[in-house]
Amino acid sequence: MTESLDATDWAILAEVQEDGRIALTELGRRVSLSASATTERLKRLEAAGVITGYRAEVNLEKAGFPVLAVVRLKYPGSRHQPLHRLLEERTEILECLRTTGDDCYTLKIAAGSMAHLEKLIDELAQFGSTTTNVVYSQTLPFRGPRGPVAG
Structure with missing residues (x-):
């Protein structure tokens, strides 16, 4: 509600x-x-669950994670628990969204290096094909809604 x-x-x-x-x-x-x-x-x-928590914003680069990537994963199976376990274990995976379309999941990953990112992608590849986009810069940082949507 x-x-x-x-x-x-x-x-x-x-x-x-x-x-x-x-x-x-x-x-x-x-x-x-x-x-x-x-x-x-x-x-x-x-x-009411409108505010769900208060968090610190971490500068990923200063915390040792200079590589940020968005990874799309095509997951051909219907058993998602093994992937969910990996998501819990790998704290470098900052966010995971289950999506419609050709890809099943979109993940936001912070890595310490390109080699680190490659290792994470290799782990994800056991679940299906991946497409990786490395982020050059963050044009608009995350923000929550500021008011109601009209219409």
């Missing part, structure tokens, strides 16, 4: 997506609420 969000909820979401460590008093000031009203709104958004 979709949660009904008002303009204040969206303002809170925009602020905490920008800075998950913002002080409640400052957040309240920015969205024109008291700290207690802001706290209540945040708790409601968390309880």
